[in-house]
Amino acid sequence: xxxxxxxxxxxxxxxxxxxxxxxxxxxxxxxxxxxxxxxxxxxxxxxxxxxxxxxxxxxxxxxxxxxxxxxxxxxxxxxxxxxxxxxxxxxxxxxxxxxxxxxxxxxxxxxxxxxxxxxxxxxxxxxxxxxxxxxxxxxxxxxxxxxxxxxxxxxxxxxxxxxxxxxxxxxxxxxxxxxxxxxxxxxxxxxxxxxxxxxxxxxxxxxxxxxxxxxxxxxxxxxxxxxxxxxxxxxxxxxxxxxxxxxxxxxxxxxxxxxxxxxxxxxxxxxxxxxxxxxxxxxxxxxxxxxxxxxxxxxxxxxxxxxxxxxxxxxxxxxxxxxxxxxxxxxxxxxxxxxxxxxxxxxxxxxxxxxxxxxxxxxxxxxxxxxxxxxxxxxxxxxxxxxxxxxxxxxxxxxxxxxxxxxxxxxxxxxxxxxxxxxxxxxxxxxxxxxxxxxxxxxxxxxxxxxxxxxxxxxxxxxxxxxxxxxxxxxxxxxxxxxxxxxxxxxxxxxxxxxxxxxxxxxxxxxxxxxxxxxxxxxxxxxxxxxxxxxxxxxxxxxxxxxxxxxxxxx
Numbered sequence: 001x002x003x004x005x006x007x008x009x010x011x012x013x014x015x016x017x018x019x020x021x022x023x024x025x026x027x028x029x030x031x032x033x034x035x036x037x038x039x040x041x042x043x044x045x046x047x048x049x050x051x052x053x054x055x056x057x058x059x060x061x062x063x064x065x066x067x068x069x070x071x072x073x074x075x076x077x078x079x080x081x082x083x084x085x086x087x088x089x090x091x092x093x094x095x096x097x098x099x100x101x102x103x104x105x106x107x108x109x110x111x112x113x114x115x116x117x118x119x120x121x122x123x124x125x126x127x128x129x130x131x132x133x134x135x136x137x138x139x140x141x142x143x144x145x146x147x148x149x150x151x152x153x154x155x156x157x158x159x160x161x162x163x164x165x166x167x168x169x170x171x172x173x174x175x176x177x178x179x180x181x182x183x184x185x186x187x188x189x190x191x192x193x194x195x196x197x198x199x200x201x202x203x204x205x206x207x208x209x210x211x212x213x214x215x216x217x218x219x220x221x222x223x224x225x226x227x228x229x230x231x232x233x234x235x236x237x238x239x240x241x242x243x244x245x246x247x248x249x250x251x252x253x254x255x256x257x258x259x260x261x262x263x264x265x266x267x268x269x270x271x272x273x274x275x276x277x278x279x280x281x282x283x284x285x286x287x288x289x290x291x292x293x294x295x296x297x298x299x300x301x302x303x304x305x306x307x308x309x310x311x312x313x314x315x316x317x318x319x320x321x322x323x324x325x326x327x328x329x330x331x332x333x334x335x336x337x338x339x340x341x342x343x344x345x346x347x348x349x350x351x352x353x354x355x356x357x358x359x360x361x362x363x364x365x366x367x368x369x370x371x372x373x374x375x376x377x378x379x380x381x382x383x384x385x386x387x388x389x390x391x392x393x394x395x396x397x398x399x400x401x402x403x404x405x406x407x408x409x410x411x412x413x414x415x416x417x418x419x420x421x422x423x424x425x426x427x428x429x430x431x432x433x434x435x436x437x438x439x440x441x442x443x444x445x446x447x448x449x450x451x452x453x454x455x456x457x458x459x460x461x462x463x464x465x466x467x468x469x470x471x472x473x474x475x476x477x478x479x480x481x482x483x484x485x486x487x488x489x490x491x492x493x494x495x496x497x498x499x500x501x502x503x504x505x506x507x508x509x510x511x512x513x514x515x516x517x518x519x520x521x522x523x524x525x526x527x528x529x530x531x532x533x534x535x536x537x538x539x540x541x542x543x544x545x546x547x548x549x550x551x552x553x554x555x
Contacts, residue, residue, distance in 0.1 A: 068217065072295045079221075089367055106276070111279055137381070139158040177367035180364050200426050203425065249327050250329055290307070383411075
């Protein structure tokens with residue numbers, strides 16, 4: 001690809017890496033080529049500042065200013081990414097829910113299937129994040145990679161699907177943690193009758209409690225790292241305690257060869273597929289780390305490490321957790337009717353309510369870490385999308401609070417929407433549960449759009465980042481696209497057959513609502529106000545000069 005030099009070359013900012021600007025025409029993605037032989041790992045304060053300036057300059061090449069401090073380490077970003085995906089926590093919440101759709105086989109082998117798919121998703125996201133590290137993630141990639149004619153609308157669709165998926169994910173996590181708390185109370189109060197409003201109140205408490213952890217940027221990296229270790233320690237404690245305490249253990253045949261179909265579907269294959277939704281939820285949201293690209297040094301390397309690390313840790317923890325729990329299961333029938341099945345499993349194994357509640361508390365604390373990470377993720381999506389005019393009230397939502405170093409306005413509005421979504425639980429738990437499916441599929445669609453744009457442009461027609469797998473990446477792209485189509489169709493099937501108003505899968509209605517909202521906003525406001533490829537490219541020189549002035553002041 002030919003390189004174009006700016007009319008006013010940017011002076012060296014004492015960074016350890018030299019930059020060359022790629023073609024900045026409106027049809028070519030903005031990439032920067034590193035001279036790898038000049039990159040030196042250093043740890044002195046001056047070099048940290050130099051690396052930060054280097055990353056800020058690269059961001060300016062994309063048309064954005066450095067608005068937040070790069071305070072996250074790779075472990076901090078991994079903490080946010082894994083705390084959000086937190087596969088073993090997701091499996092613990094849906095461990096028994098999927099048994100009716102296939103028995104233990106569904107979970108044990110379903111995790112392996114979804115882990116493979118997630119590896120392909122992770123590779124696809126990592127390649128793009130390494131080539132184009134930007135907090136906008138999917139919507140930015142779509143805008144850069146699509147042709148000029150379709151770039152703005154493709155980017156706009158992607159941004160809305162991503163933000164909607166993050167809102168629905170937060171809602172599902174808040175309910176999972178809230179119901180766990182209600183279940184603990186019910187375990188110690190046998191006469192207590194659980195009602196919908198109990199779950200709603202717990203949901204709102206969890207949402208509000210997690211809100212405050214994302215209001216001060218300086219402590220957020222420490223919170224992310226802490227929640228990562230809490231999750232891993234909780235996993236180890238439960239993994240050891242339950243099998244060791246269980247009075248009896250299941251045979252290997254029950255765990256690895258026991259298939260059950262209690263869904264009403266005549267086809268065991270259909271039953272297995274619709275049950276995969278629960279396992280798939282445990283591996284959702286792999287794009288989280290990409291939206292932290294402007295808060296970590298050398299994001300072109302750190303983001304892929306975080307994404308692929310999340311998949312690896314997620315598979316290891318969730319698979320061993322599920323096997324351990326199935327071997328320790330005592331009474332499957334009781335679990336299938338329990339309000340919080342994993343809590344009941346703990347009680348069966350330990351034969352003490354206090355012990356069961358202690359272990360469930362580990363899961364709840366892990367879930368709170370997941371909720372905090374959800375808030376971090378959704379606020380970055382909202383803020384980055386707003387700075388390009390992607391949502392109503394963009395001027396308000398795109399502001400960073402300088403003293404707090406967080407997008408507080410985007411954070412508050414996103415959490416307020418999550419709070420309102422919780423009202424749906426009072427009206428229809430079935431409709432609310434459909435949002436869990438929606439959060440999975442909408443995110444897959446948001447991944448698929450930039451990947452399609454990449455394939456249409458040509459994988460070798462952009463400058464690759466440090467993480468680029470060539471033919472393996474192409475294979476991962478294809479798997480991602482095929483799986484997106486598969487889930488869009490198959491995850492719309494009702495879980496039970498015949499379908500009734502009480503067990504119907506309303507995910508198609510959720511899709512319709514999201515599409516109606518975004519299309520309306522596009523024609524009313526977005527088409528006119530969204531800052532797309534052309535407008536952003538026109539101001540690149542101006543942004544670079546502003547970033548240079550800022551760096552000179554710092555020095």
